[in-house]
Amino acid sequence: MDHEDTYIIKGTKEYTKLNIAFFLAGFTIFSVLYSVQPLMPYFVDIYGISETRASLVLSSSTVALALAMLVYGALSEVIGRRKIMIFSVISVSLFALVMPFVHNFDVLVFLRLVQGVCLAGLPAIAMAFISEEVSPVSQASAIGIYISGNAFGGAFGRIFTNYVSSLYGLENGLLAISILSVIATVLFVVMLPPSRHFVKVELNVRELLGAYKDHLMNRALLQPFMLGLLLMGGNIALFNYISFELINNYGIKAQYVSFLYLLFLLGIISSMTIGRVSNQFGIFNSLEYNLLLFIGGALITLVPSVTVKVIGLGLTIFGFFGGHSMASSMVGHRARDHRAQATSLYLLFYYTGTSLGGTVGGIFYSHMHWPGVVILAVVFMICALLILFNMKHVKNTPF
Structure with missing residues (x-):
């Protein structure tokens, strides 16, 4: 056959x-x-x-x-x-x-x-x-x-x-x-x-470790790795602690707060449309728009209104998924060999962002409540913008 x-x-x-x-x-x-x-x-x-x-x-x-x-x-x-x-x-x-x-x-x-x-x-x-x-x-x-x-x-x-x-x-x-x-x-x-x-x-441990080392030493890959970490860190910080904010300060019942996570379905739309957006405006400009959209959405959640907070969080979801889609695609384009290992490293940074944003976000929430969490998320996105600025002006990549 x-x-x-x-x-x-x-x-x-x-x-x-x-x-x-x-x-x-x-x-x-x-x-x-x-x-x-x-x-x-x-x-x-x-x-x-x-x-x-x-x-x-x-x-x-x-x-x-x-x-x-x-x-x-x-x-x-x-x-x-x-x-x-x-x-x-x-x-x-x-x-x-x-x-x-x-x-x-x-x-x-x-x-x-x-x-x-x-x-x-x-x-x-x-x-x-x-x-x-x-x-x-x-x-x-x-x-x-x-x-x-x-x-x-x-x-x-x-x-x-x-x-x-x-x-x-x-x-x-x-x-x-x-x-x-x-x-x-x-x-x-x-x-x-x-x-x-x-x-x-056959498993070649030396070759595997060498591939990971080469990728981590490659600034063209380390930059999108860090973007993934910062995007996920900001996203998790907001969504880990919004439940506390709505339940404790707005009296929203827990069973209703759970429906807030329907906003994650917006990520499907964002991921599906980002390809067309990046083709029209360029990957760097599109990534910048998504980071700014995230910042704007996070700042909107400071308004003392449940409706406005939900709208703001929806904007952060769009920015997060769009940014994540582009950062992860950069890894595939920039890795000249051992692409599977490059993808694994991106996901390592991405999920490390979950732990970082969740833990540090808790510290900020304990001391500054919701505004502290928003400040943390915005700082993460500003750091991402600084990395993006470096990527745009240092020609060490195929983009």
Whole structure:
């Protein structure tokens, strides 16, 4: 049989099964990862801890995820991508089932950290699996469906878990999302097609470490890495602590605050339109517009009106996703070799931004309340603008 005949083609049953499998996998990973973000006020009340410490339930997972992604890509070349993805999704769901029954905050943070290591297995290699097994002409739509599962999972996990928790308690909220993740995991394992084109290669640790070192020493790559960190740091700082602001100072009930995370669906629109915008205005100008849009949106949230705050946060979402899309695309253009490792490093910086923004944002919120969080987010974006200014005026890149 011709090698080309073994590729999965759009319009076939196997293609449909693959799309459903990856949508569910992305849903599972990111719904579980971000389900705790709106729950931080509950952790503060139940455990009597500070907002900064409460943020560890998210930042512990994201920093572990970021570091683990550097390893999974290389391991998948030896062990096989399908095995690692199945391990990742199953282990994440099992940890999610345990979380509702943990009543010690330090233990919970530790389990979230270990869960973060498991979480990394899917996003680190999902696109590589699709690229190997799906016909080239059908890959774009398959990857798009996988990414939409990520976005939907992140929004759904935040909203659903917070809403159930507000009605039936924190434990039941966590249990509800874990049950859904188990169901999605079973369907993922059943529907995921076999790997037909995987070719095992020997793991060369020296070459791998050398690639990471070269990328980190390359200013043309370090600049978009830092942009990803700053964008994510600003975004997480705002959305980690807006729940405290609305509940404590505006009397908004927790179940209604959860719907604020529907704003993340605007990111899908921003990501889809940014390509046309950058083609028209240029990638540097478009990135500058998105950073300024983020700053403007953040400053608008200082107005003492819930409606105006929501509008401002919506603008920051547009700026964040647009900026993230362009910064990540820069990495692919600028990396002349070992592009998979360059992408992994970008994601390392990106998810480190989650931990940085979440933790430092808690310190600013504790001392200056919401204006402090806004100041932090704006400072992050100003730093990003300074990096962008350097990129525009120092010709060391293909752009």
